[in-house]
Amino acid sequence: MSGYLLEVEDLSVAFASRDGTVLANDGVSLNLRPGETLGIVGESGSGKSVLCRAILGLAKGRVTARRIAFDGRNIDDMPPAERRKLRGSGIAMVFQSPMSSLDPVWTIGDQLVETVRLHQAISRRQARVAAAALLDRVGIASSVRRLDDYPHQWSGGMLQRAVIALALAGNPRLILADEPTTALDVTIQDQILALLMSLQRETGMAMIMVSHDLGVIAETVDRVAVMYAGRIVETADVRDLFQAPRHPYTAGLFASIVAGSGQDKMLTPIAGQPPDLQRLPAGCAFAPRCPRVRAECHLSVPRIDSTVARANACLFPLDDPLAVDRRQ
Amino acid sequence: MTQGMSKTPLLMVDHLTVEFAGRAGWGGFGARTRPAFRAVDDVSFRIDPGETLGLVGESGSGKTTVGRALVSLIRPTTGHITVAGKDISNLTRDDRQALPRAVQMVFQDPYGSLNPRFSVERTLAEVLSFHKIVPQVEIAAEVRRLMDTVGLPASLAASQPRQLSGGQRQRVGLARALAVRPSVLVLDEPVAALDMSIQAQVLNLLRELRATLGLTMLFIAHELGVVRYVSDRVAVMYRGAIMEIGTSSEIFLTPQHPYTRSLLAAMPRLVPEKRSRPPVLSTEVESGTGQGCRFRSRCPLAAPVCATEPAVVKLSSTHFASCHFAA
Numbered sequence: 001m002s003g004y005l006l007e008v009e010d011l012s013v014a015f016a017s018r019d020g021t022v023l024a025n026d027g028v029s030l031n032l033r034p035g036e037t038l039g040i041v042g043e044s045g046s047g048k049s050v051l052c053r054a055i056l057g058l059a060k061g062r063v064t065a066r067r068i069a070f071d072g073r074n075i076d077d078m079p080p081a082e083r084r085k086l087r088g089s090g091i092a093m094v095f096q097s098p099m100s101s102l103d104p105v106w107t108i109g110d111q112l113v114e115t116v117r118l119h120q121a122i123s124r125r126q127a128r129v130a131a132a133a134l135l136d137r138v139g140i141a142s143s144v145r146r147l148d149d150y151p152h153q154w155s156g157g158m159l160q161r162a163v164i165a166l167a168l169a170g171n172p173r174l175i176l177a178d179e180p181t182t183a184l185d186v187t188i189q190d191q192i193l194a195l196l197m198s199l200q201r202e203t204g205m206a207m208i209m210v211s212h213d214l215g216v217i218a219e220t221v222d223r224v225a226v227m228y229a230g231r232i233v234e235t236a237d238v239r240d241l242f243q244a245p246r247h248p249y250t251a252g253l254f255a256s257i258v259a260g261s262g263q264d265k266m267l268t269p270i271a272g273q274p275p276d277l278q279r280l281p282a283g284c285a286f287a288p289r290c291p292r293v294r295a296e297c298h299l300s301v302p303r304i305d306s307t308v309a310r311a312n313a314c315l316f317p318l319d320d321p322l323a324v325d326r327r328q
Numbered sequence: 329m330t331q332g333m334s335k336t337p338l339l340m341v342d343h344l345t346v347e348f349a350g351r352a353g354w355g356g357f358g359a360r361t362r363p364a365f366r367a368v369d370d371v372s373f374r375i376d377p378g379e380t381l382g383l384v385g386e387s388g389s390g391k392t393t394v395g396r397a398l399v400s401l402i403r404p405t406t407g408h409i410t411v412a413g414k415d416i417s418n419l420t421r422d423d424r425q426a427l428p429r430a431v432q433m434v435f436q437d438p439y440g441s442l443n444p445r446f447s448v449e450r451t452l453a454e455v456l457s458f459h460k461i462v463p464q465v466e467i468a469a470e471v472r473r474l475m476d477t478v479g480l481p482a483s484l485a486a487s488q489p490r491q492l493s494g495g496q497r498q499r500v501g502l503a504r505a506l507a508v509r510p511s512v513l514v515l516d517e518p519v520a521a522l523d524m525s526i527q528a529q530v531l532n533l534l535r536e537l538r539a540t541l542g543l544t545m546l547f548i549a550h551e552l553g554v555v556r557y558v559s560d561r562v563a564v565m566y567r568g569a570i571m572e573i574g575t576s577s578e579i580f581l582t583p584q585h586p587y588t589r590s591l592l593a594a595m596p597r598l599v600p601e602k603r604s605r606p607p608v609l610s611t612e613v614e615s616g617t618g619q620g621c622r623f624r625s626r627c628p629l630a631a632p633v634c635a636t637e638p639a640v641v642k643l644s645s646t647h648f649a650s651c652h653f654a655a
Contacts, residue, residue, distance in 0.1 A: 037602075043523035156387075157612050185386035185550065190594035191607040201604075212524060215596030219603040238600040256528030257598075258553035266535075267557070269528035273493045 004069075005174060005206050006032040006055070006091075009306075011065040013050050013230075022277045024050040024061060026230040029306035034173065037200070037207040039221030039238065041214065041253070043274055047230035048210045052176045055208075056087055071173070089119055089170035096179035098159035101166060102151045108135075108162050109147025112169065119170040134165040139195060157188035164195065171203070178210045193220060214257060218242060223309075226250050229275045229285035232304055234312040246310075246317040249286045284314070292316050337374035338544050339398070339431075339512050344371045344407035344417075346393050367393040369568035370407070375512065380538060380545040382559030382576070384552060384591070389565040391548045395514045398546065399433045411511055429459075432510035436517035438497035442489045448475065448500050449485040455507045474503040477541075479533055495526035499533070506541075516548045527554070534558050552595055556580050561646065564588045567622045572654075574647035584643055584654040587623045621651070629653050 013025040025047045032038050042048045053059040055068065057075065068075045070090055075083060087093075095101055102111060112131035113124060122130070128147065135143035138161040151159060160180065167175055177196065181189035197220060200207055209220050217224060217238065224241045226234040226249065234247040245251040252270035272289040281287055283298040290297065296315055304313040346368040368390040375381045385391045396402040398409060400419060409417040411430045435441040442451060452471045456462055462470045472482060478499040489497055498518060505513055515534070519527040535558060537543050549555050555562055556576055563573040564587065572585035583589045594608040611626045621627070624634040633652050641654040 043525065155612050186552070186591060187386065187594045187607075187609045188612065189596075191610070191612075193596070193603065194605070194607040197603055213596065214524075215598055218598050218600045219596050222602075242598065242600040253524055256525050258528075258531070258551075258557045267528040267532055269532060270525035273495065274523055274526070 003033065004031045005034045005036075005071060006030075007067060007069040008051075008055065009065060009067040011051070011054055011063070011068065013047070013054050013059050013061045013063050015061040017278060019278050023230050024277065025054060027303070028227075028230075028232055029304075030225055030232065030235075031306075032174070032206050032208065035200075035204045035206055036223070037209055037221040039217040039224040040208060040210045040227060041212065041217055041224060042227035043212060045229075045274060045277060046227040048227050049178050050230075051227070052093065052178050052208065052210060055176065056091060056093055057083060058087075088115070088172065090172060091174045091176060092167035092170060092172035093176040093178065094160075094163055094167050094180045096182050098156065098163045098183075099151065101163045102159060104151050107148050107150055108154070109149075112147070112162075112165060115166050115169040130169075131165075134168055135162070137168065137199070138162070138165045139191075140165075155188075156184055157191060160184065160188075160192055161195065164192075164199070168199065168203075172205060174206045174208070175200075176208045176210070179212070180209075181216060182211070182213070189216075196220070214242075214253065226253075229277060229280060231285065231301075231313065232306075233286065233314070235304070235306070236310045240310060244318070247286075247312040247314045248290045248292050248316075248318065250312075251318055252289075252291075292318075336377075338377045338379075338412055339375040339546070340408070340410040341371060341373050341394070341398070342408040342410065344368055344394065344397060344409065345405045346390075346397055346402055347405040366568055368397070371565075371568075371570055372407075373563055373570065373573060375544055375546060377544055378538070378542045379561065380543075380547055380559045382555035382562040383546060383548045383565060384550065384555050384562060385565035386550060386591075388567065390568040391565050392516055394565075395433065395516045395546060395548050398512070398514050399431050401433075429508050429510050431512045431514055432505035432508060434498075434501050434505050434513065434515045434518050436520050438494065438501040438521075439489060441501055442497060442504075444489050447486045447488055448480065448492075448503075451500060452503055452507055455504055459508050461508055470507075474507055477506065477537070478503045479529075493526070494522050495529055498522060498530055502530075502533070502537075506537075512544045512546065514546045514548070517550065518547075519554060520549065520551070531557055552580075552591060564591065569622060569650065571623065571651070572647075572649040574643070574649075578644065578647040582647075584641075584647070585623075585649040585651045586627050586629050586653070588649075590626075590628070 008028060008030050011025055011028045012023055015022045015024055028051055040048045050059055054063050070086060109128065109131055112134060113127040116127040116130045132143040132147060135146065140146055140158065140161055181192050184192060211217050221238050224236060224238050225232045226247065228249050234250045245254055255268040256270055270289050275285050281298065283300055284302050287293045287297040294316060302313045302315050305311045347364040347366050349364055371394060383391045383394060393402060397404050400416065404417045408415055416430055449471050452474055453467050456467050456470055475482060480496065480499050519530050522530060547555060547558050559576050561575050562579040564571045566587050572579065572588045579588060583592060590608045609626050620635040621638050624630040638650050638652045640648050640650050642648055643654060
């Protein structure tokens with residue numbers, strides 16, 4: 001046994017377009033241990049949402065992978081019924097917009113009851129009790145009364161709590177949270193992050209936290225994978241990554257965010273425009289924007305070693321100041 | 329909130345209140361109208377020439393409504409907006425067309441605010457010729473100059489919005505607003521839709537333009553870090569009213585209003601450490617219109633005295649807070 005809860009090896013997701021094939025994910029590999037939280041950072045079009053959907057078997061494009069395994073079992077080998085069961089009771093997903101997971105014409109209670117009964121063979125009456133208990137767990141006050149509310153009666157923060165309750169219904173061992181707080185105000189984001197973290201402590205479930213916000217990543221994850229143009233370009237323990245990013249793209253991200261430093265420090269944006277997946281350069285996709293680019297970078301796509309804890313897909317990564325110390 | 333009169337302000341907002349009429353219920357017969365909703369409630373501030381005021385707040389705070397009132401997209405219910413000494417709050421349609429230069433707006437989503445069939449060149453040329461900013465023969469040169477000002481390469485002149493990236497479209501939006509040489513630029517969440525690496529490009533451009541063109545700006549955003557980066561002063565709004573206003577360092581380093589403090593504390597820090605702290609505020613925004621301080625139902629300091637409307641407390645010549653406990 002590998003000891004991993006989730007193993008993804010060499011995953012690619014291809015979409016057909018007028019100008020040929022577009023690779024939304026290109027050779028993505030990652031592992032996740034039980035209870036661990038992996039952060040996936042990237043900008044729009046980097047492939048982070050497609051990756052989540054592909055893990056759940058919901059990606060629209062053509063998915064190929066050497067292996068996608070959950071709890072040691074290859075998902076591709078599972079019969080469809082078992083795969084369906086895996087969604088929800090093994091892996092659950094929380095999306096950015098709560099309304100993409102909720103049906104506006106059903107009450108919150110109806111939707112919870114239906115989901116609970118998908119996972120457990122119990123009566124409607126018992127499922128209603130379970131549904132109220134789920135709302136309690138996600139911090140909705142007077143949960144029994146609120147079961148009969150419709151989604152439009154709830155605020156965005158409450159709806160995201162309801163979606164988390166739906167995700168918890170099958171007691172999942174892994175939650176995929178795709179920008180779960182991006183649409184929320186900062187004080188509500190604060191509440192939802194606190195909720196997710198306390199649920200994780202309570203249940204020991206693993207989590208993949210997808211976010212463009214390095215602050216959210218810093219507060220919630222153990223390890224980080226940075227994506228660019230459909231590929232993972234750097235992976236590291238979150239502390240190591242924040243202390244010394246090695247891939248020039250990661251370093252560029254840190255230099256372009258407004259930290260608490262205020263006005264004194266000028267931001268150093270990454271030059272140029274985000275990559276067009278239909279027209280990726282032959283070599284490193286970041287090369288056209290990279291301050292460290294050399295001729296070799298244009299020759300072939302640098303690959304990342306997914307078997308080590310700290311790795312990057314760069315021929316000329318930034319030096320780690322600590323590495324020098326260690327050598328001495 | 330009145331402030332020290334050091335300079336002549338370029339923009340004055342004076343007791344601005346904006347109410348939206350309650351919508352009629354379904355079915356005309358016997359339909360009742362709901363009470364009017366007060367989106368902006370007695371808001372006053374000023375912006376000096378060359379100054380940038382940041383306006384922060386969560387959704388429903390009224391910050392966008394203030395911005396839209398400044399560009400006459402919404403008519404104030406009461407109160408006055410004065411630009412360079414001229415009251416623009418109750419202009420007729422004709423007056424407004426004669427006064428294109430007063431205040432210009434840059435919107436969050438450049439895609440929604442640009443004509444999809446117009447090239448960059450045509451978008452800018454239309455504005456220049458409609459408002460007769462330069463003589464017809466100089467329009468092409470002026471378009472080039474504007475594109476250069478906002479960092480758009482001349483090679484993009486013939487491109488349509490869909491051929492541009494988000495950052496490039498926002499530059500077009502900015503160039504179009506600058507084309508009429510406005511006194512005041514209102515920017516409503518100008519970088520919220522952009523990727524991080526592109527946000528930094530646009531924020532740096534705004535700082536550059538402020539320095540080189542002496543732009544006067546109202547910068548509306550929900551993201552505090554972004555507001556701090558570009559603003560000289562910052563106003564914090566909550567449910568239609570200004571809770572606290574001060575210089576950037578007063579607001580970010582020595583905030584006095586409990587709402588401002590909560591906002592700052594709720595911001596994720598860039599310190600890689602798994603959070604175990606409880607949320608800063610445990611409740612959500614209430615929609616009711618009670619008496620007294622509008623933040624009191626969520627406020628960690630709430631006390632019986634908060635049932636009365638707090639007065640504006642002057643903390644320095646530039647720093648004001650609406651709280652019984654500010655001192």
